[in-house]
Amino acid sequence: MVPQAGAPPPQARALSEALAWYAHARAVFSGGNEVQLLRGGDALFPAMIEAIDHALREVWLATYIYEDDAAARAVSAALEAAARRGVRVRVVVDGFGSQHALAALRELLEPAGVALAVFRPTQRWWSWLQPGQLRRLHQKLCVVDGQIGFVGGINVLDDRHDIHHGWGDVPRLDYAVRLRGPVVGPVEQTARAMWTRAAFGRDWRDEVREIARSRRPMASARRLLRRLRIAVRRRSQGSVGESALQPVRAAFVVRDNLRQRRSIERSYIDALRRAQQRIDIVSAYFYPGFEFRRALLGAARRGVSVRLLLQGKADYRLAALAAQALYDELLAHGVGIFEYTPAFLHAKVALVDQRWATVGSSNIDPLSLLVNLEANVFVDDREFAATLSRELDRDFAAAREITAPLPLAGWQRWLRRGFVAWVARLYLRAAGASGRY
Numbered sequence: 001m002v003p004q005a006g007a008p009p010p011q012a013r014a015l016s017e018a019l020a021w022y023a024h025a026r027a028v029f030s031g032g033n034e035v036q037l038l039r040g041g042d043a044l045f046p047a048m049i050e051a052i053d054h055a056l057r058e059v060w061l062a063t064y065i066y067e068d069d070a071a072a073r074a075v076s077a078a079l080e081a082a083a084r085r086g087v088r089v090r091v092v093v094d095g096f097g098s099q100h101a102l103a104a105l106r107e108l109l110e111p112a113g114v115a116l117a118v119f120r121p122t123q124r125w126w127s128w129l130q131p132g133q134l135r136r137l138h139q140k141l142c143v144v145d146g147q148i149g150f151v152g153g154i155n156v157l158d159d160r161h162d163i164h165h166g167w168g169d170v171p172r173l174d175y176a177v178r179l180r181g182p183v184v185g186p187v188e189q190t191a192r193a194m195w196t197r198a199a200f201g202r203d204w205r206d207e208v209r210e211i212a213r214s215r216r217p218m219a220s221a222r223r224l225l226r227r228l229r230i231a232v233r234r235r236s237q238g239s240v241g242e243s244a245l246q247p248v249r250a251a252f253v254v255r256d257n258l259r260q261r262r263s264i265e266r267s268y269i270d271a272l273r274r275a276q277q278r279i280d281i282v283s284a285y286f287y288p289g290f291e292f293r294r295a296l297l298g299a300a301r302r303g304v305s306v307r308l309l310l311q312g313k314a315d316y317r318l319a320a321l322a323a324q325a326l327y328d329e330l331l332a333h334g335v336g337i338f339e340y341t342p343a344f345l346h347a348k349v350a351l352v353d354q355r356w357a358t359v360g361s362s363n364i365d366p367l368s369l370l371v372n373l374e375a376n377v378f379v380d381d382r383e384f385a386a387t388l389s390r391e392l393d394r395d396f397a398a399a400r401e402i403t404a405p406l407p408l409a410g411w412q413r414w415l416r417r418g419f420v421a422w423v424a425r426l427y428l429r430a431a432g433a434s435g436r437y
Contacts, residue, residue: 022259027251027267033052033181036249037359041159044176045152047296052078057184058265059166059313060191062141063378064097064361067157068104074232076105080112089114092195094137095121097155100163117198135257136360137198138372140176141191142205147396149184151377152176153250153284153348154362162344165317170343173282177377186252192373248381255362255374264362264376265369269295271352275304280351280392282309285363287322292364297333305336309347309396312339322365327402348376351389355382359419399426 021028038044051074052059059082065073083089090110098105102118109116119137125346142150151177157163159171179187255264272295273280281301286308287294300306308330314320330337337416348368360376362368379385 008369012098012171016323021252022189025259025266026225027088027253027263027272029251029378030382031247031249031251033248033250035148035183035250035381035384036151036178037384037391038150038154038178039391040171040174041071041154041157044152044154045075045156047080047178048142048150051075051142051148051150055082055087056143057145057402059090059145060141060143060190060195061089061091061139061310062093062139062194063156064094064136064138064140065103065155065157065163066093066105067155067161067163068099068101068108069158069161070100071158072156073108076108079109079114081115083109083125083406084328088206089200090117091115091193092117092119092190092198094119095123096136097138097208099393100121100206101125115195115199117173117195119198123420130304134371136372137194139190139194139254140361141187141194141375143184143188143191147180147182149187150176151179151187151361151375152359153346156425156430162315165344168343172346173342174342174346175349175359175391177378177379181248181250183250183377185259188249190252190254194373229353229366233432237393248384250380251378252320253360253378254375255369255372257373262369264374265289266291266359267376267378268292268358268364270352271350271356271358274294274356275299275352277304277353278387279304280309280396281307281364281396282347282349282392283364284311284344284346284348285316285323285365286310286320287319287326289366289369293326293329293371296335297329300334306334307336309338309340309345309392309399312323312341312342312400313347315344319365331402331404338396339402340395340399342398346393349388349392351385351392353385355380355385357381359387359388369430393414 023030036047038047047169055202059079063077073171079089079091091105091114092109093102093105093116095102098118099122102123105116107304120133120135122133140150140152154174154176160168162168162172173390251267251269253263254260255262269291272292279296281296296306348363349357351357358376359381360374362374362376368374
């Protein structure tokens with residue numbers, strides 16, 4: 001067939017389709033996915049290790065914290081074994097979150113052939129003088145052979161190990177998802193981008209801009225596809241085992257400092273505005289901006305049952321103070337507030353009505369919504385929502401409900417809220433964040 005005059009060549013269309021999800025400011029859903037909820041590292045790490053053990057071509061892993069404990073070493077052993085049998089293994093960790101274990105990681109992984117990249121290293125004090133150092137890699141991603149993906153809030157460390165508070169008997173509360181289907185493609189592209197940015201200082205989004213300005217865009221596009229090895233599949237062909245997958249609609253959404261600056265926040269707000277019956281939000285750090293609060297309180301005013309599950313055992317005092325500064329306003333509008341006390345809460349999940357849900361790395365606070373690099377999966381599926389609902393009911397049942405604001409005088413409450421707002425604005429300004437929050 002002769003292409004129509006002015007129609008883009010096949011290579012350009014393939015590249016456009018591969019990166020189409022990134023061009024939109026909100027979630028782009030695809031069908032034909034399989035999404036499995038995983039509770040904590042006790043469920044995530046065995047599933048990841050099983051996938052890595054069966055890897056044939058490549059493994060990509062991105063995480064904020066990669067610790068040197070027994071759970072992390074089990075993941076490392078699987079990565080090492082994969083690399084030694086010829087699988088291409090690429091790992092990127094955040095230079096601040098993983099700083100204490102970097103030496104051990106290099107000694108463990110690199111001799112086996114695992115390529116380790118560090119996102120914005122912080123070994124020397126003057127590193128913090130560089131622009132953008134406060135913007136950290138907070139994503140938790142793993143993709144095996146472009147077929148199986150893992151996304152969530154779980155770092156690579158034992159559920160009972162906190163790097164600041166030591167060991168405990170009860171695992172922290174956290175979630176992730178195991179993915180198959182078209183939604184895995186954007187996860188893989190993002191993990192690749194994070195690794196190439198950390199390793200070479202650039203990623204595929206820089207390359208796309210150069211292609212658009214290139215005199216020979218097709219040759220540039222082919223070089224990009226070869227370099228990143230993005231698997232572009234035609235819909236008629238599908239992927240391996242696609243016919244056996246559940247028809248789950250899912251979308252992968254990132255927050256970065258390029259085009260996707262507020263995509264996760266917008267997706268949340270859209271769901272809150274559509275809510276009719278129920279909103280459950282679980283967030284380790286909760287200090288939403290004006291638009292988010294307005295959507296949340298608006299839902300409560302129109303009769304939607306709104307529940308928040310927040311930290312009862314605080315790992316950072318200032319973060320707990322920020323959430324508590326909003327308790328008066330939230331309680332006055334009928335929002336239910338619960339504090340999780342059995343262990344540290346690290347989860348970032350939400351459920352709206354009977355079919356919308358999200359699991360990922362993004363908290364509902366300025367750092368996640370305006371500064372850090374984050375990644376969430378949004379799911380539109382009744383069965384998955386029902387599974388998450390059962391888990392969340394269990395979590396809320398283990399929490400204590402806050403029925404009255406803190407016993408402070410009115411001027412003390414306003415002073416606390418003003419102090420939190422001042423600190424948030426100061427941090428955002430230092431991080432170079434722009435826009436109203």
